[in-house]
Amino acid sequence: MSGAVIVEDICKKFGKPSEPFWKRLFQSGASRKSNGNGAAAYGQQLTVSSEIDPSADAQRIETQKFVVAVDRVSFEVSRGEIFGILGPNGGGKSTLIRLISTLLIPDSGQVRVFGYDVVRQPVKVQQLINRVSVEASFFKKLSPMENLIYGARLYGLPAAETRKKIVEILLRLGLKERDIYHPMEEMSRGMQQKAAIARALLSRPTLLLLDEPTTGLDPRSKREVQAVVRELRSDYNTTILLTTHDMNEAESLCDRIAIMDSGRVVALGTPEALKHSLPGWKDRDVTLEDVFLELTGKQLKNNEEEE
Numbered sequence: 455m456s457g458a459v460i461v462e463d464i465c466k467k468f469g470k471p472s473e474p475f476w477k478r479l480f481q482s483g484a485s486r487k488s489n490g491n492g493a494a495a496y497g498q499q500l501t502v503s504s505e506i507d508p509s510a511d512a513q514r515i516e517t518q519k520f521v522v523a524v525d526r527v528s529f530e531v532s533r534g535e536i537f538g539i540l541g542p543n544g545g546g547k548s549t550l551i552r553l554i555s556t557l558l559i560p561d562s563g564q565v566r567v568f569g570y571d572v573v574r575q576p577v578k579v580q581q582l583i584n585r586v587s588v589e590a591s592f593f594k595k596l597s598p599m600e601n602l603i604y605g606a607r608l609y610g611l612p613a614a615e616t617r618k619k620i621v622e623i624l625l626r627l628g629l630k631e632r633d634i635y636h637p638m639e640e641m642s643r644g645m646q647q648k649a650a651i652a653r654a655l656l657s658r659p660t661l662l663l664l665d666e667p668t669t670g671l672d673p674r675s676k677r678e679v680q681a682v683v684r685e686l687r688s689d690y691n692t693t694i695l696l697t698t699h700d701m702n703e704a705e706s707l708c709d710r711i712a713i714m715d716s717g718r719v720v721a722l723g724t725p726e727a728l729k730h731s732l733p734g735w736k737d738r739d740v741t742l743e744d745v746f747l748e749l750t751g752k753q754l755k756n757n758e759e760e761e
């Protein structure tokens with residue numbers, strides 16, 4: 455069955471990060487002293503308060519630069535597929551995941567999850583998905599068990615079986631029994647990451663969005679998480695979208711991979727097809743990392759050449 459996730463020509467831009475507060479304060483003060491209208495001139499680089507000069511605000515909107523985080527991205531993920539998104543830091547991967555998970559609204563384009571539109575039917579989408587990100591939030595004074603029970607209740611899962619299921623999943627992910635009842639704040643980052651993954655699995659989502667699920671995990675833990683991802687797909691036909699910086703993980707886990715750079719998908723295919731897209735692949739051992747390095751960072755190189 456196809457069309458689990460359909461992403462059509464989506465764009466998302468953010469305002470450029472502003473200057474630090476102290477710098478803005480200093481510069482707007484200076485501009486007021488130098489000429490009553492100076493704020494408008496600074497408006498090209500700064501977010502300037504309209505109290506200083508109302509005309510500056512209009513000019514800022516016209517001239518403010520934007521970061522295009524996701525730039526006309528389209529792809530389709532099939533039911534039961536494990537789809538990887540690779541890309542350099544700032545390439546747009548997390549923004550894309552957040553757009554699919556209804557946490558952000560696209561500026562243009564469409565995303566449909568099992569036929570539901572993420573903008574018009576967000577609740578329907580939320581019922582089908584779960585997301586794990588590197589900055590998962592927990593009640594740090596509470597244990598993984600308590601945090602996960604809380605999460606399960608939010609999803610309306612029956613209390614009786616939940617405890618048993620939580621222990622089962624956490625042990626499966628390699629957590630020790632005693633850690634399950636210790637405050638989260640006493641756990642390492644990797645252990646917290648496992649608790650985050652376990653929480654996402656509790657609701658047995660039809661679509662699981664994993665944003666760098668194995669970043670910061672030791673090699674054994676990585677394998678444990680990867681095995682759980684595979685199991686999910688084979689047992690429940692779960693569709694999985696994941697981002698990673700680990701090329702081996704992407705290659706061994708993903709059916710297809712999209713490589714993103716500067717908000718755009720620069721290549722999409724099976725790991726094998728991506729490797730075969732490099733010239734001379736027959737004569738040398740091309741790795742996914744070679745493909746990644748070849749396809750990403752081009753904009754950076756071009757900019758350097760222009761300067």
Ligand SMILES: Nc1ncnc2c1ncn2[C@@H]1O[C@H](COP(=O)(O)OP(=O)(O)OP(=O)(O)O)[C@@H](O)[C@H]1O
Nearest residue numbers: 468469521523541542543544545546547548549550
């Ligand atoms: N909330 C935000 N406000 C402003 N800019 C943002 C915001 N979120 C992301 N960006 C910008 O959008 C671009 C893409 O960021 P994103 O987090 O999607 O990248 P990424 O591919 O996930 O990177 P990483 O590999 O480091 O996690 C970056 O330039 C980032 O600075």
Ligand SMILES: [Mg+2]
Nearest residue numbers: 547548549665
């Ligand atoms: Mg990210």
